[in-house]
Amino acid sequence: MSLEVALRHKLGAFALDIAFSSPGGLTALFGPSGSGKTSVIDMIGGLMRPESGRISTDGRVLVDTATDTFLPAHKRRIGYVFQDARLFPHLTVRQNLTYGRRFVAGAERYGDFDETVALLGIGHLLDRRPAKLSGGEKQRIAIGRALIASPRLILMDEPLASLDDARKAEIVPFIERLRDEARVPIVYVSHSVAEVARLASDIVVLDRGRVSAAGPARDILAGLDLLPGAAGDEGGSRLLLNFARLDAQSGLSLFQSPAGNWHLPPSAHRPGDRVTVFVKASDILLATKPLEGISALNVFSGRVTALRPTRAHEILVDLDCNGDLLTARITRHSAERLGLFEGMAVQAIVKTVRLKES
Amino acid sequence: MEWLQLSPDEWTAVRLSIWVASWATAASLPFGILVAYALARWSFPGKAFLNGLVHLPLILPPVVTGYLLLLAFGRRGPLGQFFETVFGLVFSFRWTGAALAGAVMAFPLMVRAIRLSIEAVDPRLEQAAGTLGAPPAFIFATVTLPLALPGIIAGTILAFAKAMGEFGATITFVSNIPGQTQTLPSAIYTFTQVPGGDAGAMRLTLIAVAVAMAALVASEILARRVLRRMEGA
Numbered sequence: 001m002s003l004e005v006a007l008r009h010k011l012g013a014f015a016l017d018i019a020f021s022s023p024g025g026l027t028a029l030f031g032p033s034g035s036g037k038t039s040v041i042d043m044i045g046g047l048m049r050p051e052s053g054r055i056s057t058d059g060r061v062l063v064d065t066a067t068d069t070f071l072p073a074h075k076r077r078i079g080y081v082f083q084d085a086r087l088f089p090h091l092t093v094r095q096n097l098t099y100g101r102r103f104v105a106g107a108e109r110y111g112d113f114d115e116t117v118a119l120l121g122i123g124h125l126l127d128r129r130p131a132k133l134s135g136g137e138k139q140r141i142a143i144g145r146a147l148i149a150s151p152r153l154i155l156m157d158e159p160l161a162s163l164d165d166a167r168k169a170e171i172v173p174f175i176e177r178l179r180d181e182a183r184v185p186i187v188y189v190s191h192s193v194a195e196v197a198r199l200a201s202d203i204v205v206l207d208r209g210r211v212s213a214a215g216p217a218r219d220i221l222a223g224l225d226l227l228p229g230a231a232g233d234e235g236g237s238r239l240l241l242n243f244a245r246l247d248a249q250s251g252l253s254l255f256q257s258p259a260g261n262w263h264l265p266p267s268a269h270r271p272g273d274r275v276t277v278f279v280k281a282s283d284i285l286l287a288t289k290p291l292e293g294i295s296a297l298n299v300f301s302g303r304v305t306a307l308r309p310t311r312a313h314e315i316l317v318d319l320d321c322n323g324d325l326l327t328a329r330i331t332r333h334s335a336e337r338l339g340l341f342e343g344m345a346v347q348a349i350v351k352t353v354r355l356k357e358s
Numbered sequence: 359m360e361w362l363q364l365s366p367d368e369w370t371a372v373r374l375s376i377w378v379a380s381w382a383t384a385a386s387l388p389f390g391i392l393v394a395y396a397l398a399r400w401s402f403p404g405k406a407f408l409n410g411l412v413h414l415p416l417i418l419p420p421v422v423t424g425y426l427l428l429l430a431f432g433r434r435g436p437l438g439q440f441f442e443t444v445f446g447l448v449f450s451f452r453w454t455g456a457a458l459a460g461a462v463m464a465f466p467l468m469v470r471a472i473r474l475s476i477e478a479v480d481p482r483l484e485q486a487a488g489t490l491g492a493p494p495a496f497i498f499a500t501v502t503l504p505l506a507l508p509g510i511i512a513g514t515i516l517a518f519a520k521a522m523g524e525f526g527a528t529i530t531f532v533s534n535i536p537g538q539t540q541t542l543p544s545a546i547y548t549f550t551q552v553p554g555g556d557a558g559a560m561r562l563t564l565i566a567v568a569v570a571m572a573a574l575v576a577s578e579i580l581a582r583r584v585l586r587r588m589e590g591a
Contacts, residue, residue: 045489046488046489047485047488047489072488073485073488073489074488074489074490074491074492074493074494075491076489077491078489079489079490080486080489082482082486084482086480086482086483086485086486088483088486088487088501089483089505089588090504090505090587090588099487099490099492099500100490100491100492103490103491103492104491129587129588131588145490146489146490149490149491155489
């Protein structure tokens with residue numbers, strides 16, 4: 001599946017002028033509030049008409065202002081999970097879930113009702129009405145409702161924004177599963193680096209109506225420092241770790257990755273569990289020699305693969321630690337003092353690891 | 359309690375009133391919903407004019423409305439001739455005319471109540487239904503209408519009560535023929551015009567009050583039931 005988007009539209013204070021394509025998987029539209037993200041997916045979903053532009057999925061034209069083509073929302077088969085769930089208050093949860101099913105021909109249905117209900121853990125809610133359900137429950141039902149309608153593409157507009165951390169933790173694993181089983185491509189709008197870092201396979205960064213960067217998630221996350229605006233301090237690297245064991249002596253959880261052993265706060269994982277972690281570029285220190293007598297537990301050997309100047313006094317250092325790619329942000333002054341060059345062997349000292357539970 | 363006993367003629371007036379008001383309400387409800395939806399959701403040229411036209415019977419003297427109906431829907435009126443030749447439907451001096459007069463007089467109340475409740479339906483829910491593949495007519499039937507139901511019930515019952523009590527336009531348009539166009543209010547009026555009619559007027563008045571109260575209570579109960587269902591159990 002592929003999605004091609006090219007749009008121009010006047011939006012209050014600024015003009016939307018964007019073009020991007022998504023190869024499938026989970027494409028995050030990332031940017032600060034008011035950067036035009038929601039307008040873009042409203043146009044993809046058919047809730048808003050662009051002044052000019054063209055949108056197509058797999059060569060099927062949804063909008064083309066040049067030929068005056070506009071497919072109405074109900075003919076697009078594009079699911080939409082709204083920030084505020086928008087469940088039908090007069091229908092039971094079961095009726096909400098099955099609402100879109102009747103509009104899809106049998107052969108094109110893939111969102112199985114029982115399977116989706118079990119996956120989302122909403123079986124006990126089926127006969128209730130939405131009004132008194134919690135935010136997390138409503139959002140899971142909204143995702144289920146979109147999925148059971150078997151869309152060709154799902155749009156999600158900050159589906160976690162109105163939820164607290166515990167509720168978010170209920171839903172994130174489910175979105176990850178959707179992405180990994182690759183049943184349906186997702187376009188995911190968010191202004192949260194943590195969410196995007198965990199979920200996205202591709203990222204399109206929007207800033208005041210324009211695309212300031214686009215590409216595979218790993219590349220974009222490493223380069224977030226280069227971007228203007230709110231995302232500036234949030235760049236970093238995403239890594240996949242395997243849980244090894246709970247270390248009896250230290251009480252810490254021991255994880256492994258190509259770079260080496262990671263010591264993280266104790267957690268309830270089982271051997272073989274894989275977790276995604278995010279390391280901010282500003283949370284890595286560099287040393288040119290192996291260190292002794294330091295408090296940090298997570299120290300890895302690697303090689304400098306690139307030096308990228310960023311703001312006036314800072315520089316981004318890309319590292320390859322036996323296959324794990326890390327990006328560190330240090331001052332130019334330090335880089336000069338250390339005499340960093342491409343191919344140089346260094347020690348990366350990771351101060352903080354943000355564990356993203358899965 | 360002897361005096362509470364209704365005479366056959368009085369019974370006829372009561373039955374006729376309920377019959378006329380039921381037809382007036384049922385026949386105008388689809389138009390009421392359509393006009394209310396158009397006023398609530400669409401923008402089109404002449405919207406202000408339509409709005410004014412719908413509300414006109416509320417502010418015009420009922421006699422004027424009745425006279426205009428007579429001009430338009432009388433046997434020689436343009437609309438009267440049209441309905442007679444095309445549908446075989448005659449309004450003048452028939453119960454159908456009483457129903458038409460009741461419907462026209464009750465229409466503004468009906469449209470107003472329904473319009474308010476349609477305006478209160480969150481259009482974002484209709485959008486959500488669209489993204490699930492529902493075509494506009496299906497969305498209207500399964501999302502807009504059910505969510506506007508309390509207002510539709512209120513509007514219907516209000517219209518029924520208004521049509522039941524319609525007097526000025528009815529008597530002007532279709533006169534006061536017992537068994538044909540003599541509804542409850544006309545019958546009460548007739549009683550007050552003859553010596554010794556007080557008991558009859560009082561009996562019919564009590565019935566009018568009872569019907570109005572029953573209608574209000576019924577609408578309250580129905581609307582509450584709908585609301586409770588939506589607030590979730």
